[in-house]
Amino acid sequence: MTSLPKPRGALGVAVLSALADVPEREVPRLDLAPESADDAALTLWVLHELAYGGFVEVDDRADGEPELMRVRRRLEDDLERQLRDRWPGVPEGVDLGTGFFDWLADQDGPSLARFVQAEATHEQVLDLLRVRSVYHLKEADPTTWVIPRLPVSAKAPLVELQYDEYGVGDPARLHSHLFARGMEASGLRPEPGVYVDDAPVEVLEQNNALSMFGLRRHLRGAAVGHLAAFEATSSLPSRRMAQGLQRLGLPAEIVGYYTEHVEADAVHEQVALRDVCVRLVAEEPGLEPDVWFGAWACLDLENRTARRLLSGWGVAA
Amino acid sequence: MTEVRARADVELCPGGPMLLRGDHVVRDDDGVEHRTTRPVSAVCRCGKSASKPWCDGTHKVLPAKLRP
Numbered sequence: 001m002t003s004l005p006k007p008r009g010a011l012g013v014a015v016l017s018a019l020a021d022v023p024e025r026e027v028p029r030l031d032l033a034p035e036s037a038d039d040a041a042l043t044l045w046v047l048h049e050l051a052y053g054g055f056v057e058v059d060d061r062a063d064g065e066p067e068l069m070r071v072r073r074r075l076e077d078d079l080e081r082q083l084r085d086r087w088p089g090v091p092e093g094v095d096l097g098t099g100f101f102d103w104l105a106d107q108d109g110p111s112l113a114r115f116v117q118a119e120a121t122h123e124q125v126l127d128l129l130r131v132r133s134v135y136h137l138k139e140a141d142p143t144t145w146v147i148p149r150l151p152v153s154a155k156a157p158l159v160e161l162q163y164d165e166y167g168v169g170d171p172a173r174l175h176s177h178l179f180a181r182g183m184e185a186s187g188l189r190p191e192p193g194v195y196v197d198d199a200p201v202e203v204l205e206q207n208n209a210l211s212m213f214g215l216r217r218h219l220r221g222a223a224v225g226h227l228a229a230f231e232a233t234s235s236l237p238s239r240r241m242a243q244g245l246q247r248l249g250l251p252a253e254i255v256g257y258y259t260e261h262v263e264a265d266a267v268h269e270q271v272a273l274r275d276v277c278v279r280l281v282a283e284e285p286g287l288e289p290d291v292w293f294g295a296w297a298c299l300d301l302e303n304r305t306a307r308r309l310l311s312g313w314g315v316a317a
Numbered sequence: 318m319t320e321v322r323a324r325a326d327v328e329l330c331p332g333g334p335m336l337l338r339g340d341h342v343v344r345d346d347d348g349v350e351h352r353t354t355r356p357v358s359a360v361c362r363c364g365k366s367a368s369k370p371w372c373d374g375t376h377k378v379l380p381a382k383l384r385p
Contacts, residue, residue: 098331101377153319163356164355236375262368263368266374267357270328271336
């Protein structure tokens with residue numbers, strides 16, 4: 001089970017200390033503004049984690065505690081506002097069903113997978129696996145929150161996709177478990193959350209946006225748009241990752257995690273776009289802008305993560 | 318109640334792969350048989366996949382006229 005990470009500012013200190021006292025002591029009113037983007041992101045990551053696996057030091061009843069929910073909501077609203085302020089808007093003249101993949105291909109951004117394929121060192125790859133583990137160890141979980149919020153026409157295909165993510169009922173094939181085995185074989189710790197302290201703010205925001213899209217019903221369009229963009233930018237990069245890991249002699253388990261995604265995500269991108277997004281928009285046309293918003297957010301957050309990691313390694317992004 | 322169409326078991330994706338739902342054995346160009354391992358499988362239609370007979374997304378980097 002996950003241990004609490006280190007707070008990154010005054011709000012984090014206040015929230016983490018209140019968590020330790022639940023349920024014996026009522027959480028005091030927390031009107032403190034986050035001290036920095038790091039403080040906001042880490043605090044929101046902790047508050048979201050209460051809805052997933054929780055923390056070894058925190059009582060399960062902390063999830064849903066009213067004052068903590070109020071803080072979470074405030075941080076989510078800030079994150080949503082920042083994303084919407086950066087978003088250039090719905091692309092003009094692009095049909096969602098027929099133009100989405102070409103639109104994605106036209107979006108530029110630095111590629112961590114290309115860097116790993118050709119140049120990264122062993123240590124840089126381990127850095128990357130550590131920060132990727134924040135998501136990959138609960139891979140697919142944030143999207144599961146969306147299932148009950150979709151009309152039947154989009155719900156059934158999303159479950160079909162998630163069923164594959166969850167190993168077709170076989171715990172040994174669960175994607176998050178494949179990653180955990182890959183971490184362990186690579187000499188890294190496979191427990192969820194152990195590398196959160198190493199994750200730069202961009203990685204936390206990437207995770208927080210995904211959780212927020214799943215947990216907030218008004219963002220269900222963004223959740224499925226994010227899913228479609230995520231799956232559609234996975235097959236070819238996963239192949240490059242696998243080639244880079246093989247070049248460096250990393251173990252078969254972690255290479256296998258990426259090769260699994262080459263074929264799995266070539267299926268998932270079709271199902272996510274054509275069966276989930278397009279059908280949702282057919283039934284709820286007002287959600288189309290948010291489908292594009294979610295797709296854009298997926299790319300934007302990954303670009304920020306890539307730039308941060310590459311510049312940390314002294315590589316021009 | 319909204320009418321929903323039953324899903325297709327075999328689906329041709331414009332410009333992309335053929336989706337196959339369920340368990341199948343696919344025989345490739347060389348006569349080698351490959352059993353499906355997931356609930357939905359994507360079979361390459363552009364001929365350029367490095368994981369044939371399965372799709373690996375390569376069709377997306379082909380010019381539109383070379384896509385299926």
